[in-house]
Amino acid sequence: MNKKQKTILYRIIISAVLVVAVSILDAVLDLNVWISAVLYLVPYFIIGYDILKKAWKGILNRQVFDENFLMAVATVGAIAIGEFREGVAVMLFYQIGELFQSVAVGKSRKNIAALMDIRPDYANIVVDGQIEKVDPDEVEIGTTIVVNPGEKVPIDGVIIDGNTSLNTSALTGESVPRDAVCGDEVISGCINLTGTIHIRTTKEFGDSTVSKILDLVENSSLKKSRSENFITKFAKYYTPAVCYSALALAIIPPIFNLIIGNPAAWLTWIIRALSFLVVSCPCALVISIPLSFFGGIGCASTNGILVKGSNYLEALADTKYIVFDKTGTLTKGVFEVTGSYPENGFSKDELLYYAAYAESGSSHPISISLKKAYAGKLELERVNGIEEVAGHGVMAVVDGRNVAAGNVKLMKKVGASVTSEHDEGTAVYVSVDGVYAGCITISDVVKPTSKEAIAGLKASGIKTVMLTGDTAKTAQRVGTELGLDEIHSELLPADKVAQVERLLGQKGAKENLAFVGDGINDAPVLSRADIGVAMGALGSDAAIEAADVVLMDDDPSKLALAMRISRKTLKIVRQNIAFALAVKFACLILVAVGVANMWVAIFADVGVMVLAVLNATRALKIK
Amino acid sequence: MKKTYNVEVDCPNCAAKMEEAVKNTKGVKDASLSFMTLKLKVEFEDGADVDAVMKEAYANCKKVEDDCVIEL
Numbered sequence: 107m108n109k110k111q112k113t114i115l116y117r118i119i120i121s122a123v124l125v126v127a128v129s130i131l132d133a134v135l136d137l138n139v140w141i142s143a144v145l146y147l148v149p150y151f152i153i154g155y156d157i158l159k160k161a162w163k164g165i166l167n168r169q170v171f172d173e174n175f176l177m178a179v180a181t182v183g184a185i186a187i188g189e190f191r192e193g194v195a196v197m198l199f200y201q202i203g204e205l206f207q208s209v210a211v212g213k214s215r216k217n218i219a220a221l222m223d224i225r226p227d228y229a230n231i232v233v234d235g236q237i238e239k240v241d242p243d244e245v246e247i248g249t250t251i252v253v254n255p256g257e258k259v260p261i262d263g264v265i266i267d268g269n270t271s272l273n274t275s276a277l278t279g280e281s282v283p284r285d286a287v288c289g290d291e292v293i294s295g296c297i298n299l300t301g302t303i304h305i306r307t308t309k310e311f312g313d314s315t316v317s318k319i320l321d322l323v324e325n326s327s328l329k330k331s332r333s334e335n336f337i338t339k340f341a342k343y344y345t346p347a348v349c350y351s352a353l354a355l356a357i358i359p360p361i362f363n364l365i366i367g368n369p370a371a372w373l374t375w376i377i378r379a380l381s382f383l384v385v386s387c388p389c390a391l392v393i394s395i396p397l398s399f400f401g402g403i404g405c406a407s408t409n410g411i412l413v414k415g416s417n418y419l420e421a422l423a424d425t426k427y428i429v430f431d432k433t434g435t436l437t438k439g440v441f442e443v444t445g446s447y448p449e450n451g452f453s454k455d456e457l458l459y460y461a462a463y464a465e466s467g468s469s470h471p472i473s474i475s476l477k478k479a480y481a482g483k484l485e486l487e488r489v490n491g492i493e494e495v496a497g498h499g500v501m502a503v504v505d506g507r508n509v510a511a512g513n514v515k516l517m518k519k520v521g522a523s524v525t526s527e528h529d530e531g532t533a534v535y536v537s538v539d540g541v542y543a544g545c546i547t548i549s550d551v552v553k554p555t556s557k558e559a560i561a562g563l564k565a566s567g568i569k570t571v572m573l574t575g576d577t578a579k580t581a582q583r584v585g586t587e588l589g590l591d592e593i594h595s596e597l598l599p600a601d602k603v604a605q606v607e608r609l610l611g612q613k614g615a616k617e618n619l620a621f622v623g624d625g626i627n628d629a630p631v632l633s634r635a636d637i638g639v640a641m642g643a644l645g646s647d648a649a650i651e652a653a654d655v656v657l658m659d660d661d662p663s664k665l666a667l668a669m670r671i672s673r674k675t676l677k678i679v680r681q682n683i684a685f686a687l688a689v690k691f692a693c694l695i696l697v698a699v700g701v702a703n704m705w706v707a708i709f710a711d712v713g714v715m716v717l718a719v720l721n722a723t724r725a726l727k728i729k
Numbered sequence: 730m731k732k733t734y735n736v737e738v739d740c741p742n743c744a745a746k747m748e749e750a751v752k753n754t755k756g757v758k759d760a761s762l763s764f765m766t767l768k769l770k771v772e773f774e775d776g777a778d779v780d781a782v783m784k785e786a787y788a789n790c791k792k793v794e795d796d797c798v799i800e801l
Contacts (some may be wrong), residue, residue, distance in 0.1 A: 160795060167792045173742060208739065215765065325733070327763035328770050338745045392741045393764075400765035 107209060114205050118198065121149035125194050139188065146190035154181060154197040176349070176383050183380040184704065187373055192704040196384055203712035207393055210719045214401060217726060224276045224295040224316055226260035242311040251305050253298045261307045262294050262314040268303035272296040277319065278659035279410030295319065318650055322412055326403050327396065329415025333679050337395050341388045348386035348694075355379040355698055374700070381697040384707040387715075390686040394718035395679055401725030402675030410658035411668045418654040421637050422672035426617035427609055428563060428665070429631075431602075432574035432584060434624030435641055436560075436662060437550045441471050441532070443479035444551060448544035449525055457544045461536045463504040464511040467492040472532060475548050495519070499534070510537045517542060531580070552584060559662040560588045566669070571609065573602045602631050610634075620655075622665060639665065674728045682718045689714050732779065734769045736762060737798035747797055750789040756782035769799060 107115065128145045131137065137145070151158075154177075161178035177200050184193035228239040230252040237252055242260040245251060250266065253259050259272070271283040277295045286292055292305060295316035311317060330338075356379035360370040399416035406413050413419045433439045448457040462480035465473035466489055477484065492502040498519065499512015510520045511534055517524050522537035524545075531549020535542070560570055571592040574581045581595030594605055610619055621628070621635035624642050629652040632638030640653035642660040650656055657664045693710035696702035738744050744764040751760040751769065756777035762769045771786070773779055780801075787799050 163795045167795070173740065204740070211765070215767075324766050324768060325763075325770065327765045328761040328768065330761065341742055341745070389740065389742065392745070396741060396763070396765055 108212070111205060111208055111212075114201060117153055118201055118205065121153040121194070121198060124149035124152070125191065125198065129191060143185070143188075143190055146185070146194055150181070150185065150190075150194045150197060153194065153201055154178075157197065157200070158182075173387055173389060176345070176387055180380045180383045183376060187376055189377065189704065196704065196708055199708045199712045200387075203389070203715050206712075206716055207389070207719055210723065211393070211397060214397060214404075214723055214726065217404065224258065225320055226258040226294065226316065229260040229311075230254070230257075242314075245307060245311060247307055247310060249307050251307060252302065253305060254302050255298055255300055257298055258316075259292050259294050259296045259298060259305065260314075260316070261305070261311050262309040263292060263305035263307040265290050265292055265303050266306045268301050270301035270303050271299045273299055274659075277315070277410060279408060279664075280659050280661070319412065322414060322650070322656075323403070323407050326413060326415050327400050329417050330396075331399055331416035331420040333395055333420065333676075333683070334399065334416060337388075337391050337683075341392055344388055345386070348383065352379040352382045352386070355382055377704070378697055378700055381702070381704045381707040382694060384704065385690055385693045385697055385710040387711045389711075390690075390715035390718040391683060393715065394682045394686070394722040397719060397722040398675055398678045398682065398725045401723060402671050402728065405726050405728050406668060406671050409664065409667060409671075411664055411671070412650075412656040412658065413668070414654050414656070418637055419672050419675060421618050422620070422655065422669050423676045424616060424618045425568065425620045425637065425669060427569050427571065427613055427619040429571045429573060429606055429609065429619065429621045429635065430590070430662075431621075431623035431628055431631075432572055432576060432581065433550060435622055436556045436572065436588060437552050437584060438660070439550060439624065441475040441548050442551045443475055443546055444531060444549045445528070445547040446544065447526065447528065447546075449542055450544075452538070452543040457536055457546060460504055460507075460509045460538055460543060461511050461534060461546055463489045464492070464500050464502040464509045464536070465534075467502075468494070468500065472534065472548055476534070476546065479546075507539050511535070529579070549580070550584075552587060553660060553662060555661050555663040557588050559666055560590060562663065562666040563669075564589065564591070566666075571605075573597055573605055575599075575602075599627055599630065602628065603634055606631050606634050610636075620665075622662070639668075641665075671725075671728045675725045678721055678725050682721055685721075686714050686718055730773045730775075730777075730779070732771055732773070734771065734783075735800040736767045736769045737800075738764070738767070738794060739796060743794040743797065746793040747790045750793045751786045754782060754786040754789050757786060760786075 132142050157174050157177050160174040164175055177197060181193040181197045184196065226242055229242045229245050230237045231240055231245060231249055232252060245261055251261060265286055265288050267288060269287045271285045272292065273283050274296045275281050283299055294314040356376045359375050360372045363370050399419060402419050403413050403416065430436050446454050446457055448454050458480050462476045463484065465476050466484050466486065489502050489504045492500060494500050495512065495516060498516035499510065501510045510516055514524055514527065514535060517535045517537055520537050521540050522542040524535055524542055528545050528547050531547050534546045534548065537543055563570055570590045572585050572590045573594050575597055576595055578595040581593050585593035597605065606621060613619055618636040620637040620639055621631050622639040622641055623632060629648065632640065632652045637655060638653040639655045639657060640650065641657045641662065655668060689710055693702055693706060697707055738747060741764040744762050748760055748762040751757055751771060756774050757771055758774045759772040760769065773782060783801055787801065790797050790799060
């Protein structure tokens with residue numbers, strides 16, 4: 107609790123004690139009405155002076171219909187008609203409610219701040235051989251900074267000395283540490299785990315990943331959802347409407363009574379009108395809804411999902427179509443050896459050995475994946491006479507044997523007879539001394555979580571579509587493996603936009619379409635879709651800018667999690683709206699007809715608010 | 730031109746009223762106040778004198794919610 111909250115707490119305690127004391131005194135001694143009025147006024151002013159002051163200032167500034175005004179009128183009214191204890195109690199409970207709300211909100215703010223505690227406090231720079239701590243803001247591009255184990259990487263850069271593993275969980279939600287060696291790019295916000303590293307900064311602090319992410323999360327609650335706007339608008343009309351209803355309730359029935367010749371019963375109706383005012387306070391709604399969204403966004407952030415606004419979190423829940431880009435989104439976007447088919451007595455290892463050595467001089471993606479698959483270190487003196495045969499492959503002498511690696515045409519050229527052809531991805535055929543040694547296939551690999559992610563989305567009734575610039579054959583293979591509903595291949599970037607437009611035309615008015623891409627070349631589609639989701643965006647500024655939802659790591663199953671968080675948050679929001687309105691309206695009616703008294707009214711105000719706030723804080727803990 | 734300010738305000742309803750007050754200030758194109766992060770983001774009209782506009786906006790906020798602070 108901060109100082110302000112503590113002061114209120116003391117005021118609450120003091121006035122509560124006083125009220126109880128005065129009540130007992132009153133009951134025992136049966137005080138004169140004037141004396142008890144004066145005695146009750148002491149705790150009343152202790153607890154309510156600021157509310158009365160605010161209400162008065164509100165009237166002066168012509169801002170009449172706010173909570174303070176409601177409370178002031180209700181309590182002053184109650185006291186004026188002799189309901190002293192009720193008057194003080196209403197003010198007391200109102201302050202308790204306000205205190206509770208302020209503590210709950212403060213706690214959520216702190217929780218989320220702690221979850222997003224990635225802001226580095228300092229950077230270590232080397233000055234005259236001594237390490238010095240400076241404000242990250244002061245570090246210029248190209249400076250060498252030192253990050254010790256246990257410290258946060260403060261600024262984006264490249265490792266120039268040292269190896270380590272980094273904990274990226276604050277950014278991605280991924281708990282497996284990432285290894286980083288000399289020459290690797292590192293991103294600010296990671297925590298250095300094992301070794302001291304020296305980093306040459308490539309960005310200023312303000313442009314570094316950590317600043318961008320913090321900025322984005324902090325600003326996300328500024329983009330308000332439909333529900334929040336609804337409540338703001340609702341409160342604007344609701345409060346005056348309630349005030350006039352209360353006024354009508356205080357005046358019309360007594361006048362009606364007079365007309366038909368009954369006693370007017372002014373007092374009864376004024377008490378009812380005042381209780382009516384207490385019930386009507388809209389704070390339960392006004393506080394709990396933004397709080398729920400804030401919790402949902404905070405919860406998503408800790409899982410490595412950045413949602414740029416409450417409106418997008420809300421829109422995610424109504425998503426019925428999800429369009430995926432293939433390469434880099436559902437697949438890893440890098441080529442890997444996916445199969446090897448040795449022939450004529452060669453082993454798998456031998457096949458890979460000859461292929462890797464033959465391709466050792468090339469930097470083509472295919473060669474790189476072959477070298478990567480061959481785990482051992484290549485001893486370059488074992489290979490000589492490398493000759494690239496354009497459109498065919500390479501020929502080389504490895505350990506004194508003539509090796510050829512390439513397509514079927516190359517095999518024909520060297521007189522090796524290919525016994526089986528393979529068509530998955532790219533096939534590299536290998537011959538040794540003119541004898542066919544077998545074939546290695548290389549293709550883009552589907553991410554391990556893609557299948558599960560698609561299945562999960564389909565199970566919740568979402569139509570999944572894949573768009574790709576790749577060939578129909580590859581697209582079909584990946585699409586069928588993952589079980590997507592629609593597959594469209596051989597598309598240019600403009601065709602992707604056209605496909606998305608077609609789907610946008612097809613969907614219902616209340617259904618949303620999300621496009622998921624890796625942020626490379628798909629900015630137009632990202633912005634055209636109802637919700638643009640960029641994946642694997644760690645370190646990619648363009649993607650963070652263009653998308654509405656950013657998945658920090660490469661895991662497509664995060665999308666399902668994001669939707670789950672979105673749906674649950676909205677469920678909490680709807681529960682709160684329904685619960686608060688139902689209780690309020692029920693109590694308003696009960697109060698108006700005289701069934702419920704001021705105490706019920708206090709519950710309908712403070713109790714509902716407390717319950718709604720507690721419910722809203724659940725959004726922080728969605729799994 | 731957009732700027733973000735830190736705000737102090739106690740109740741969400743007051744925050745909504747402050748937002749409205751800033752929005753209606755001359756020279757402000759759009760404004761958004763988040764009660765959760767206590768941040769006010771203001772988009773100014775082209776060529777507006779930011780300091781003067783914010784002073785005016787602050788005064789307007791004070792009118793609707795006396796108990797508020799904008800860190801200018």
